[in-house]
Amino acid sequence: MTAVPVPKAPTPAPESRRRVVDTRGLSLTFQTADGPVYALSDVDIAIEQGDFVSFIGPSGCGKTTLLRVIADLEQPTGGEIEVNGVSPREARLGRAYGYVFQAAGLYPWRTIERNVALPLEIMGVSAAERRERVRQHLDLVGLGGFEKKFPWQLSGGMQQRASIARALCFDPELLLMDEPFGALDEIVRDHLNEQLLRLWDKTGKTVVFVTHSIPEAVFLSTKIVVMSPRPGKIIDVIPTDFDRDRTLDIRETPGFLEVAHRVRQGLRAGHSYDD
């Protein structure tokens, strides 16, 4: 816990908040040699500005696919989807989101500084502003002083923090995170969860977060979307109302356990573990 109270980003009143992601009857079917695979079926979700939404479910429930549809990395085969009020493609062309993958995916031939600057270079930001923004965002994720290091010189957790800085440095409204801490050990993961929550609180970004960890989803989210596989569909949407400056200690409280219980029940209801 920080000793000095951090000024909070103002939370807009619920009715005035813009819908950042809006889907109606969204579905996606992959045609494979073994027949069609129903990755998403009739998905309706609304994600509002400033939300921290987690998609949780077992492997194969389509949570990553749904994130990739939002990012215009997959094309839906049915239904409607809007990102920032436009199609996902237009949103992508307008660089509306930063995407954090499960692996940090830093380019090994670039220093940390130049890795974070990569999107800025592509977007044609001037060298002076690039330097300033890189410095600012490396400080934000606590990597000040590591500018000149190469990725292999950093731990897995630090690499993932660098990749978060890379996704944030061009100031997108939306942050899409696909199991970003899935490959890290639990101690590092807990630490990064707290940092990510601070980051979200400070920047006021909208975050869509894919995970298969119940405590992670409950701790981070304002809204938890529980999904089930074959076909990938939504089982339950659970809103939470924990303090924005919560710490990991909250995981021992009855309120937290209650939400976690509901998530677990949702996951059980959509079981399909019989195979």
Place this chain on the structure above:
Amino acid sequence: MTTEALPAIAARRRPFGRLMAGQTGPVLVVVAAIIALWYAGAVWLNTPWQIDLFERGGVEWSNTDLVRATLAQDRPLLPAPHQIVAEMRKTIIDTRITSKRSLVFHSWVTLSSSILGFAIGAALGILLAVGIVHVRSLDKSLMPWVISSQTIPILAIAPMIIVVLAAIGVRGLVPKAIISTYLCFFPVTIGMVKGLRSPDPLQMDLMRTYNASRWQTFWKLRWPSSMPFLFTSLKIAVAISLVGAIVGELPTGASAGLGARLLAGSYYGQTIQIWSALITAAILAALLVTLIAAIERVTLRRMGMGL
């Protein structure tokens, strides 16, 4: 520390133990074995002719005489290493490099066309790979030709290239360079197609999320990713570009170049001359590969991917 461990450490401290623990020892052993085998082979192969000589001359000979004589023939079937070294010393160090008898002169003739051929071949190879990776129809239409081009023996096609080019008035350095090019674009194309395709889907998706252009994806992702592949194929290409230049000198009866030395040597049965040209070519190829390896090391280290 236990007392049993001490003798082992003491052994490692002895000079011979240290030599064998590193790279030097094994390398020296292999070199010594090759030279020993070579001498044995020289004695064995040159013996029948030598016995013939002795008998025709009616000379009394012992086994020692025989061995000594087989290693000192003028035109042995297999020259002994020291004969080749002596010939190379004579033609490389003791002869003025402007002389037609200097191996340095002949090496330069071959080297210049192989370097030209290598430069064109590497550029062509990279260009083809860029096309094949980016244009689907080129992948389907060009790749079979690239591969089938290498199924034709170079010895069969080299005279054609020389004759055809001579007919349109292109002579000298260029035809030989083109034969080098023909050989060395291939590994570069194959290596670079693989290298330019080496970024994983995640890295490609990342560029897509930034709405990066193909040009940006190429320069910021595909090209740097392909560097290790590029240097590996350049090392192969530079060695075979030398082969191409030597082969290019054979059918024309060229008067200069290592190929010309090989040819002249075989006309006159000058095996020592043939072997010293061969060894010189091998040394040149090794130097070229070492040079590329040095550039590779510096480049990759600068890119943070050094070994």
